[in-house]
Amino acid sequence: MVYGFCIMTLAGMPSSFAQNNNRYHYQDDRVRISITPRTPEMTTAFYYARGFPAKVIDTLKKQCFLTITIRNTSRDTLQHNIGKWVITSSGQPVMPLTRQYWFDWFRSQNIPLSIQSTFRWTLLPDALDFFPGEGEGGNIILPYTDQPFSVQMKFKLISNNMTQPFNVTFPEVRCAR
Amino acid sequence: MLLFLRSGVPDNMRFQISLAIIVLACVATAYAQASLPDGIIAVTPKKAPEILLKNMDDEPLTGFPARDTWTFVHFWASWCGPCKREMPAISGLIKHFRKNEIRIILVNTSEDDEAVFAFLGGIDPDMKTYMDRDGQVTEKWAPRGLPATYLVDPEGVIRYQALGGRNWLQDNYLEFLHSLTRGSR
Numbered sequence: 001m002v003y004g005f006c007i008m009t010l011a012g013m014p015s016s017f018a019q020n021n022n023r024y025h026y027q028d029d030r031v032r033i034s035i036t037p038r039t040p041e042m043t044t045a046f047y048y049a050r051g052f053p054a055k056v057i058d059t060l061k062k063q064c065f066l067t068i069t070i071r072n073t074s075r076d077t078l079q080h081n082i083g084k085w086v087i088t089s090s091g092q093p094v095m096p097l098t099r100q101y102w103f104d105w106f107r108s109q110n111i112p113l114s115i116q117s118t119f120r121w122t123l124l125p126d127a128l129d130f131f132p133g134e135g136e137g138g139n140i141i142l143p144y145t146d147q148p149f150s151v152q153m154k155f156k157l158i159s160n161n162m163t164q165p166f167n168v169t170f171p172e173v174r175c176a177r
Numbered sequence: 178m179l180l181f182l183r184s185g186v187p188d189n190m191r192f193q194i195s196l197a198i199i200v201l202a203c204v205a206t207a208y209a210q211a212s213l214p215d216g217i218i219a220v221t222p223k224k225a226p227e228i229l230l231k232n233m234d235d236e237p238l239t240g241f242p243a244r245d246t247w248t249f250v251h252f253w254a255s256w257c258g259p260c261k262r263e264m265p266a267i268s269g270l271i272k273h274f275r276k277n278e279i280r281i282i283l284v285n286t287s288e289d290d291e292a293v294f295a296f297l298g299g300i301d302p303d304m305k306t307y308m309d310r311d312g313q314v315t316e317k318w319a320p321r322g323l324p325a326t327y328l329v330d331p332e333g334v335i336r337y338q339a340l341g342g343r344n345w346l347q348d349n350y351l352e353f354l355h356s357l358t359r360g361s362r
Contacts, residue, residue, distance in 0.1 A: 050256055051289065117287040117312025121254065121323055128321060131218055134340045136322045 024170050030074045030157055033168060037176035038065035038139070050118055056111060063097060064142040064175035066151075068124050071135030076159035078130040082140065089149035097141045099123055129158075148172040214349040216340045225250070225329045226317040228282065230307040233290060238307050241282065242333030247357045249281045252315055252325045253306075254288055255296035260324040263342030268301035270345045270354075278358045286323060287312035328357065336362075 015028035024035040038046075040061040047057050072078035087094040099120065106116045124138035142149075150171045157164040213219065228250070231237050242248055251267060253260040271281050283306035285293050290308070297304045309315050318327070326339035343350065356362050 046256075051292075113311035113313065114287045114289075117315065118254070118256075121257075121286065121312075125321065131340060133215065134321075136341075138322075 022174065022176055024173060026168050026170070027073065030072075030166065031078060031155060031168065032069075032071040032073050032135075033153065034069045035151070035170060035173060036067040037174065038067060039176040042176075046122075047119075050115075052115055052119075053111065055109065056106075056115065059105075060141075062144060064144045066140050066142065066173070066175075067137065068140055069135060069137035070124075070130065072130035072132055074157055075132050076157045077132075079128075079156040079158055080125075080130060081127040081154070082124065083126065084154045086152040086154075087142065087149055088152075089145055089147045094142055094145070094149050097143065099126055102141075142175070144175055146175070146177070148174050213337075214347075214353050216343055217350075217353060218338055218340065220335060220338050222334045222336060225327070225333050225335050226314070228284065228307065228314055230284065230309055230314055232305050232307050233293060234305070238282065241280075242329055242331065243280045244331055244333075246277065246331055247279050247354075248329040249279050249354075250284065250318075250327045250329060251282065252284050252286055252309075252318065252320050252323060254286045254323055255292050256288075257323045259342035261296075263324055263345075264297075264300050264304075266343070266345045268304055271301075271304065273346070273351065274354075279354055282307065284309050284314065286315040330357075 015026065017027075018025045022037055024033075026033045043061045043063075043065050044057050047060060052060075070078075070080060082096065085096075087096065102119065102123075103116070106119065122139055124140050125136055128136060130136070150169060151173055152167055152169040154165065154167050157166070225242060225248075228238050228241055249270070253264065255261070267281070267283070274281060283304065285306045286309050288308075289310070293306060293308065297306065318325070320327075321338075321340065324342050327335050328337040328339075330336050345351070345354075
C-alpha cells in the first residue's frame with residue numbers, strides 16, 4: 001500500500017495529509033487540496049449522462065482522469081497555475097493533456113459546441129487567483145500509466161505586494177483502473 | 178476639493194487635510210469590501226456582456242440590463258453539484274423578490290431542454306431559465322466556475338460577483354441584496 005503523503009518543500013507550517021480509497025488529501029493554513037482518480041467506468045458514466053457521443057467517451061475513458069479540488073484556506077490571494085506544475089513518473093516528465101489539446105481534438109472531430117463547452121467546464125481552471133476562502137474543482141487529464149507518478153503543485157500567496165511561493169507535492173499518485 | 182486646494186489654507190494644513198481625506202476614502206473602500214457577506218466580492222466595474230438567449234418556452238430575453246433596477250445573473254448546470262445545492266435558495270429568492278425589486282435571470286450552460294426540465298421540475302416547476310445551448314454566452318461572461326452569480330447595476334455594469342454557491346435566503350445575503358435596491362451601496 002502506497003501512502004500518498006505530501007511533502008512541503010518550503011515552509012514548515014502545520015499540515016495534514018491522508019490517502020484513503022485511492023483519494024489523496026492535503027491541508028494546511030494556506031491551501032486544502034484533494035485528488036480523486038476516476039476509473040474508466042466513472043468517466044464513462046459521467047460523460048454518458050451528459051449526452052457525450054460514444055466516440056468521445058471511448059477516447060476519454062482511455063485517459064487518466066484526476067478530479068482535483070483546491071481551496072484557499074488563507075487570508076491572502078492564492079495564485080494557481082497548472083502550467084507550472086511538475087508531474088513526473090520514474091524521473092520522466094508526464095505532460096497533461098491540456099485544455100488546448102482537447103479544444104483542437106474536439107474541433108477535429110466536429111463535436112458540437114455544447115459538448116465542447118460542457119467538457120471545458122469539467123476541467124480544473126488552468127490559472128486562477130483564489131480569493132480567501134474560495135474553492136474550485138475540476139479534472140486534469142494525463143495519458144494513462146500504470147506507474148505511480150508525483151504531482152508537484154506550485155502556488156503563490158500574495159498579500160500587500162508580498163509574494164510567498166510554496167509547493168505541495170503528492171509523491172505517489174496512481175491512475176484508477 | 179479644488180476650491181480647498183486654491184484657497185488660502187496654509188500648505189502644512191492643506192497637506193494634513195488632503196491626507197485625512199485620502200485615508201478616509203481608503204477606509205470607506207475597505208469597509209465596503211469588508212462588510213460584504215462571505216463569498217461576495219466587489220469586482221472591477223465592467224460592462225456586462227449581452228445575453229441574446231431564449232428561455233425554455235422560446236421567449237427571448239428582453240430588457241437586459243434592466244435600467245431601473247439591479248439584475249442578478251446566475252449561470253448554472255444540472256450536473257454541477259454546488260448548483261444543485263444552491264438552486265432551492267435561488268427559487269426562494271425569486272419568490273422573495275417577486276415584485277422585481279431585483280431582476281433574477283438564470284442562464285443554463287450548454288444543456289438541452291430535457292436535462293433542464295427534469296432538473297428544474299424537481300426543484301420548482303415555475304422556475305424558468307434562459308438556455309445557452311452552445312455555451313457561447315457563458316464563455317463571454319467567463320465565470321470562474323459554476324455556479325456563478327453576477328450582480329449588474331442599472332447602468333449595465335457588473336459590480337459584484339458571488340464565488341460558488343450559497344444560501345441566498347440567509348439574512349446577511351438578503352440584507353446585502355436589499356441594500357442594492359435601496360441604493361445604499
